Amino acid sequence: MTDSLAISKFSELANPTRFLALAARILPWMAAATVILFAIGLYLSFTTEGDYQQGATVRIMYVHVPAAWLSMMCYTVMAVSAIGTLVWRHPLADVSHKAAAPLGAAFTLIALATGSLWGRPMWGTWWVWDARLTSVFVLFLMYLGLIALNRAMDDPSRAARVSAVLILVGFVNIPIIKFSVDWWNTLHQPASVIRMGGPTIDQEFLWPLLIMAIAFTVLFFTLHTMAMRNEIWRRRVAAQRRMAARMAGREA
Amino acid sequence: MSHTFYIAMSYAVSAAVILCLIAWTWLDGRARRQELAELEASGIRRRSAQAKDDAA
Numbered sequence: 001m002t003d004s005l006a007i008s009k010f011s012e013l014a015n016p017t018r019f020l021a022l023a024a025r026i027l028p029w030m031a032a033a034t035v036i037l038f039a040i041g042l043y044l045s046f047t048t049e050g051d052y053q054q055g056a057t058v059r060i061m062y063v064h065v066p067a068a069w070l071s072m073m074c075y076t077v078m079a080v081s082a083i084g085t086l087v088w089r090h091p092l093a094d095v096s097h098k099a100a101a102p103l104g105a106a107f108t109l110i111a112l113a114t115g116s117l118w119g120r121p122m123w124g125t126w127w128v129w130d131a132r133l134t135s136v137f138v139l140f141l142m143y144l145g146l147i148a149l150n151r152a153m154d155d156p157s158r159a160a161r162v163s164a165v166l167i168l169v170g171f172v173n174i175p176i177i178k179f180s181v182d183w184w185n186t187l188h189q190p191a192s193v194i195r196m197g198g199p200t201i202d203q204e205f206l207w208p209l210l211i212m213a214i215a216f217t218v219l220f221f222t223l224h225t226m227a228m229r230n231e232i233w234r235r236r237v238a239a240q241r242r243m244a245a246r247m248a249g250r251e252a
Numbered sequence: 253m254s255h256t257f258y259i260a261m262s263y264a265v266s267a268a269v270i271l272c273l274i275a276w277t278w279l280d281g282r283a284r285r286q287e288l289a290e291l292e293a294s295g296i297r298r299r300s301a302q303a304k305d306d307a308a
Contacts, residue, residue, distance in 0.1 A: 057255045063266040106273045113269075114262040121258050219270070226277045233284035237291065244296045 014091050016232045023229045030222040037215035044208035051205070060118040062208050065193075066216035067110035071139060072174055074104035074220060078146075079171045082164035092228065094160030095235075097167060098150050099227035103220060105143035112136060123187050131180035132188040135173060142170045156235060 041062070051058040078100045084093025115133070116126045127133065146163055153159035181190045192201045199206060291297075 055255055056259055059259050060262040063262055067266065102276075103273065106269050110266045110269050113265045117258045117262045117265070121255055223273060223277050226281060230277065230281045230284050233281070233288060237284060237287045240288075240291045240296050244291070244294075247296075 016091060016095075019092055020229060020232060023225050027222065027225060030218060030225065034215060034219045034222050037211060037218055041208060041212040041215045044211060048208050049204050054122060057118060057121055058205060060114055061205065062212045064111060064114040064118055065209060066213040067107045067114065068136070069213055070216050070220050071104060071108035071111050071136065072177060073217070074100050074107060075139065075143075075167075075171065075174055077224070078104065078167050079174075082167040085160050085164040086168075094157060094164075095228050095231045096224075097146075097163060098156075098160065099231050100224055101143055101146045101150065103223055103227065105140060105147065107216075107220070108136065108140040108143060112140060119187075125187075128187050130186040130188065131184040132177065132186045135177045135180050139173055139177060142173065 045059055045062040050056040078097040081090075081093045081097035081100070084090035085097065112133075115136075119128075120126050146166060149163055149166065150159050153162065178191075180186060181188050193199045193206070193209070201209070
């Protein structure tokens with residue numbers, strides 16, 4: 001009984017029309033939450049103390065680290081969606097990983113650019129080909145490849161299946177990024193927040209970092225919901241144009 | 253260059269990328285909504301919508 005209830009709830013959400021109705025209801029709340037969280041996060045980012053060694057440059061962390069977390073979380077969301085495409089043929093799974101790819105590319109670009117801007121004053125270089133930086137750069141290229149692949153194929157369901165396989169193969173890069181700083185000698189510092197034994201970062205920096213991370217995450221889910229809605233609309237427009245062309249063909 | 257330059261550039265780059273992303277997503281949605289409205293106005297509707305109208 002509970003099984004069938006869970007399955008019916010799941011298939012209810014799989015219906016794109018229901019998803020559109022849900023998106024219309026929750027998007028204003030998500031957008032408002034994003035604005036409020038960014039306002040608090042940015043206020044804390046510029047009012048808390050600087051680091052005793054790095055000085056004010058520690059403030060770059062409040063955009064760099066959340067963007068880097070999101071670059072990996074977005075790929076994880078895409079990998080879960082890819083499983084949805086390949087295993088359950090979930091109608092929204094194809095839409096979900098296609099809509100997430102440009103968002104992931106954008107957040108990875110922010111992580112790379114702010115990392116470079118932080119590296120110059122702290123390490124004395126804009127870029128080094130060490131394990132962490134290179135693996136994040138590979139992630140960026142993978143996002144671009146997935147966007148190109150989705151755009152290169154006309155049939156969306158075929159494009160979704162091919163992309164899903166590629167996403168799952170590429171998922172091997174995520175643990176490599178996470179543990180690159182432990183497995184190899186890198187200029188990049190090891191983990192100081194999400195690590196065994198708890199965070200080693202000072203409370204002064206932890207709060208603005210956490211709030212900015214939540215703000216970035218809510219922003220991601222807001223944009224992801226909007227992009228999924230756009231993709232559903234795009235597919236409806238294409239389907240209706242095909243139908244109109246068939247009807248015109250019959251009349252001729 | 254001063255540290256302030258690197259901090260300002262980091263926030264400026266992040267803001268520019270995020271604002272472009274928001275604008276692109278929003279404009280894409282607006283264009284798709286317009287296309288759907290135009291199709292609807294020319295009498296082309298989804299089969300499910302037609303079925304509902306026929307039943308009513």
